[in-house]
Amino acid sequence: MEELEEEILLRFPPHEPALFVHAMVVCKRWQRIVSSPAFLRRFRELHRTPPMLGFLCNIAEGNSSAAFVTTVTQEFSSGNLGDCRALDARHGRVLLKCPGSSKNFLLVWDPMTDEHQELSLPVLRRYTYDWNAAVLCAARGPCDHLDCCGGPFLVVFVGSGSGEAFICTYSSDAGTWSELIATELATDAVSLMPSVLVGNALYFGFLIRKSLLKYDLESHEMSVIGVPHTLNIWKHVALDGGVGLATVHESKLCLWRKAGPEVDAGWTQDRVIELEPLLPGDAFLTSPDVVGCADGIGVIFLGARLVLFTIDLKTYEVKKVCKGRNC
Structure with missing residues (x-):
């Protein structure tokens, strides 16, 4: 029955996206159902936790560069991302470190639409031993991150040097980097391992002295957390x-x-x-x-x-x- 078609299509396994391509060529009615925003919203709400369709990794062969590896049976996208190195991926966006003509720059990339935005590194006016960065959704108010692609985003830059750790943020709404905030509680080099977002806090790893740097996105406060020796x-x-x-x-x-x-x-x-x-x-x-x-x-x-x-x-x-x- 026609009234059950959408209910059946909603229950397609989310880790097999190629099934929806097959469904769209069955008939024009199914094509309208599967491609409608209302169906996509219901599909996301029903399955909630999204499947892992692929992952970005940095291939350490000569000059380390990022590559996308698909994990589904039917390959939908894959390949190398030039000389860029993946730093972070969250809420439908990827943050890449790319070599430029005169200096490195950051690239915020939407892999679904292939839209990208270049960001110059912040002017720190202090010695930086090492640094890392994270990207996340910056929507005002509650966001379930099911379809926030194309909305505002935030990039958090963390560095260390001269006996301190410091952070500044880039808002796509403002189009500028914020003022630097610093703490003298950490003196280690920031690790290049990706950040972890838990609630309203980002966590970055440190290399030498075993510790984590916690950055509260609401209060803009930093704190250092020790790790078992x-x-x-x-x-x-x-x-x-x-x-x-x-x-x-x-x-x-x-x-x-x-x-x-x-x-x-x-x-x-x-x-x-x-x-x-x-x-x-x-x-x-x-x-x-x-x-x-x-x-x-x-x-x-x-x-x-x-x-x-x-x-x-x-x-x-x-x-x-x-x-x-x-x-």
Whole structure:
């Protein structure tokens, strides 16, 4: 019955986008249904957590450059992004560091529309040892981030040097960088690992002295959070609405959670996942390493011998998503 067609189409699996292309060529009525904004909105609301259709990674082969790798059966987009390096991806946008004619610049890219905007790096007027940046939606009022592409965005720039850490922000509405704010609580080099957004706070990692830098997007305050010294190689991740840490130790994926919302609250081990039953045997010829996470959907990336795996923290399902490249 026609009145049930839309209800059936709404229940197509979101991780197989090519099915909608097939549906659109069945007849003009189905094409109108599938392409209508009302259907897209209902589809997003029904499935809520979006699937991971692909990921951006930096390929360390000669000069490191960003590449898009699809994880669906039917390839819809892939390839290299020139000489640019991916820094962050969130709320439908990608932040890239690209070489320019005279100096590096940032590029905010919408992969769905291929629209992009170049941003000059902020003028810091102070020595910068290392820096990183994040991108996120800047919509006024509540936003579920289901279709906020094309709206205002915010870029947060964090750097370190001369015994301090500092942050400034770029608003697409204002079109300028904000004044610099700084703290003397951190003296380490900022890590190039991507930021993690938890609630209204962004978290950045530091390299030498094990710590995280928390930046509150509402109060514009910074604070430094210590990391357990028992962890050697770790990545900060989002865990069920809170900030966490992930590391591999003796063939086990160890997840740590902040004991409380306070800055000085300690860390507790959340769970330990045995990797030997999940990964192929040759993955342990060299120790696997946590190389990143997919923000908001509970997926951890593990690298082992030029092979990249994902592990779903809800189902413990493991997938091989890239092979033969140093991601």
